[in-house]
Amino acid sequence: MSETESLDSEQPSADLSRRRLLLGTTSVVGAVGVAAAAWPFLASLRPSARARIIGAPVEVFIGNLEPGQLARVQWRGQTIGIMRRTERMLQQLPELNPRLRDPESAVADQQPDYARNLHRSIRPEILVLNVHCTHLGCVPQVIPEIGAQPFDSDWRGGFFCPCHRSTFDLAGRVYSGVPAVRNLLVPPHSFVGDDHVIIGVDPEGAS
Numbered sequence: 001m002s003e004t005e006s007l008d009s010e011q012p013s014a015d016l017s018r019r020r021l022l023l024g025t026t027s028v029v030g031a032v033g034v035a036a037a038a039w040p041f042l043a044s045l046r047p048s049a050r051a052r053i054i055g056a057p058v059e060v061f062i063g064n065l066e067p068g069q070l071a072r073v074q075w076r077g078q079t080i081g082i083m084r085r086t087e088r089m090l091q092q093l094p095e096l097n098p099r100l101r102d103p104e105s106a107v108a109d110q111q112p113d114y115a116r117n118l119h120r121s122i123r124p125e126i127l128v129l130n131v132h133c134t135h136l137g138c139v140p141q142v143i144p145e146i147g148a149q150p151f152d153s154d155w156r157g158g159f160f161c162p163c164h165r166s167t168f169d170l171a172g173r174v175y176s177g178v179p180a181v182r183n184l185l186v187p188p189h190s191f192v193g194d195d196h197v198i199i200g201v202d203p204e205g206a207s
């Protein structure tokens with residue numbers, strides 16, 4: 001038996017800029033819904049708790065996700081980031097290739113086949129990423145702005161892991177010469193209409 005539930009109480013946080021991130025500011029991105037298999041004892045739990053335990057797909061409304069904004073949701077105990085990248089962000093991805101360890105995402109199992117492309121996404125502008133560092137699992141900071149950083153004098157925007165200073169670009173591709181050796185993982189996901197992403201479900205016809 002299955003059921004569909006609304007998780008209006010679960011609100012992912014969003015990082016608009018490094019400053020806001022440092023200040024710990026969060027904003028509401030949208031309502032989240034899940035479709036989950038029924039389980040007797042789970043009926044007594046709040047919907048969000050049930051979704052986390054079961055690992056059910058999580059549906060995220062992205063209609064109000066601003067350009068450059070990153071929303072975070074939880075899926076199967078992992079933090080999933082959803083970013084609406086700007087045209088500028090997309091344009092510079094190929095420019096970064098020489099600085100990356102695996103710019104073509106050649107290492108297996110880093111993303112589904114449908115996201116094995118330059119943008120590492122189904123829609124170029126919408127990035128869906130497991131934002132746990134592939135070194136030892138910390139959650140990196142997102143620093144989308146271009147400009148010198150203490151850890152990179154030619155920072156082009158991306159993710160910085162403060163645990164051991166691994167860096168990733170805005171497609172989750174790992175830089176060369178950092179502790180992490182794999183790109184950030186792209187989870188299975190698909191779209192329903194223009195404004196909803198379902199984390200945990202492949203697109204129709206994809207394996």
Ligand code: FES
Pocket residue numbers: 133134135136137138161162163164165166179180
């Ligand atoms: S956990 Fe991210 S660099 Fe080590």
